[in-house]
Amino acid sequence: MGFENFGKVSFTAETKASDFVTYLEQGKVMATKCRKCGAVSFPPKMDCPSCFESSVDWIEVKAPGKLATYTVVTYGPTGFEDDAPYTLGLVDYGDFKVFGRICRDIPTNEIKVGMTVRAVATKLPDNHIAYEFVKA
């Protein structure tokens, strides 16, 4: 499966980071780590402009993070019309933040800034795949 299946609507078919989707298939959400300087990146980044290194190690985003902010989107743009309402969240892992959807199983009134969540892979309709945040 390629990157064209990432998220509800993918706008990019090709990227050197397409292994991210392969890992999602295995149930893993991954970040990258530069093999030369050790900088950790989320979103994954296959090139390091600080040391001009283009080889990375994939590391799993396993530990729980804290919800830094969120919004419930009621008006979906083209491609997402039938998806709304959906909740977007930004989760702080200390060294980096991860942007994504908050799982629909969490009632909106239980979503709070500061709550502990973790990112898990989730299958979407039409063979698409993504990750979402669930309660840790």
Added chain:
Amino acid sequence: MPDVAIVGAGQTAFTRKSGMALREMCFDAYKEAMEGLDLTNKTIDASILCSAPEYDKQRSPAGSVSEYLEFTPAPAFYIESVCSSSSMGLRVAWSMIEAGLHKVVAVIGVQKMSELSSRDAAERMGRGGDIIWESPFGLTMPAGYGMYARGHMAQHGTTSEQLAKIRVKAAFYGAKNPKATYRKEVSLQEVLTSETVADPLKRFDCCANADGASCIILVKGDIARSVCKVPIWVVGLGAATDTMTMSGRTLLSGLKCAQAAAAEAYKMAKVTSADIDVAEVHDCFTIAELMAYEDLGFAKPGQGVRLIEEKQTYADGKIPVNVDGGLLSKGHPIGATGGSQIRTIVRQLRGQATEAQVKDPEIGLVHNIGGIGQYANVTILKR
């Protein structure tokens, strides 16, 4: 010593649907900007067109506008930084004049958003974020600013009612502005009960898509007084960026790029926030105006709400902000917005803002943001 002046500033009325081609809207803005100037289309020796792509079909619009306004063979440039495109255009014009390459430059901002449906426009703006990692989740502009609103609320205890008061102010002045898209006053209750777009932002917390154009004429200082009666001097310029991704943001209750751009502009102009007599800030959403109060130093972080609660940002307050209706009521034709903000400050400094003139302002500021805080331009102007 300032060496670049604005001699003319114009705009079309901002409307839901202009019924005009891009170039025709540009003509109307250009015509108003050139009113009373001792200049002709043949003395414009460079033009800069500013817009966001994918709203209309014209590829390379700088050329078609240059031809229509009969600037050819003068060189034409195209500048894009989404919603701050025309402030960035002004920065480029300033640089070209300072460098001695050109003496008279027209900065034209334009957008025809009515060529797209509301949902399609929301999708284009969503792709003003990171298309690989964030747009696939359904990111939109209101969603991004909704996250900042939630961040500000979590950090400082800000309420929806305080945000709504910013829209009440915008609508109060929008009703007086013949160039505004939305010309009705709204009550606090109407704002608070309007439907949610991206929680906690409601429909009235959001600006309207619009069609429109703006035009600013800049000249080398030595000819400024010979082409117009009251030149307005560009004394401070600041520009900065932040990450395209929301995940790259380190602050969620203010825009770091706006803070950096403001610091640079104040330093260049040798002024502080206390010296600003009138300001135009980028209120694409109510939360954006509140963050601007704090990012520009008009209030300390978390204290911006007091300015609106005490009506200090109304025309007779301590620091009048967006007394032309702002993006919220005037409308926000992406590429045209910065030029329209500059036009308002030029009119204020010249004492020509008949709809809501601030008392005798000398120094004005324009804060223009691109995307969800990806680009920031702060421009300081002086009479």
